[in-house]
Amino acid sequence: EADIYQTPRYLVIGTGKKITLECSQTMGHDKMYWYQQDPGMELHLIHYSYGVNSTEKGDLSSESTVSRIRTEHFPLTLESARPSHTSQYLCASSVWANNEQFFGPGTRLTVL
Amino acid sequence: AQSVTQLDSQVPVFEEAPVELRCNYSSSVSVYLFWYVQYPNQGLQLLLKYLSGSTLVKGINGFEAEFNKSQTSFHLRKPSVHISDTAEYFCAVKDSGAGSYQLTFGKGTKLSVIP
Secondary structure (H helix, E strand, C coil): CCCEEEECCEEEECCCCCEEEEEEECCCCCEEEEEEECCCCCEEEEEEEEECCEEEECCCCCCCEECCCECCECCEEECCCCHHHCEEEEEEEECCCCCCCEECCCEEEEEC | CCCEECCCCEEEEECCCCEEECCEECCCCCEEEEEEEECCCCCEEEEEEECCCCCEEECHHHCEEEEECCCCEEEEEECCCCHHHCEEEEEEEEECCCCCCCCEECCCEEEEEEC
């Protein structure tokens, strides 16, 4: 079944640790996105990719980095986690930039 | 840059009553419009979308929305809600121009259906 997956679903980690949030999709979509979601706030785009070896920063500044070595895989990395990184991170993909985006279930990150 | 206003942060409604969730966006340029639903501890699921054509759009789970260009609105409606409709609903807008990637979301409306 075509879908978009995120792991882990929940992560509690101490300050200073390096973490990677995984996102994979089996729909063959070229476009992939990372959003940050805080309670009561809009979703903010932090990274996007239009294809392999293409990554751009979104409208919300983020200390995270991303890579796109394979079409189906778009991991997000934080080199040194801080409490300010505590949030929910949502991955999405789309066929074209002008069409609907399909979302994964999210990763809820807590940095102590 | 686009902005999206969802006028109500929380909407309580009794089961089987009608509901309207309001959404206004800022720009009058040609846009694509979306409503997403988010259940607890899950990602966003597309309810419906407006790309072009008829201004009345029907989506899943009995929801519909009407695009009003003059009022820059895209309100979501359901004639009779069910307990399972309890969730958070997000309105989103995107410029339809080529090369535009930005999907701008509202802050969400929490719908609580009361038995």
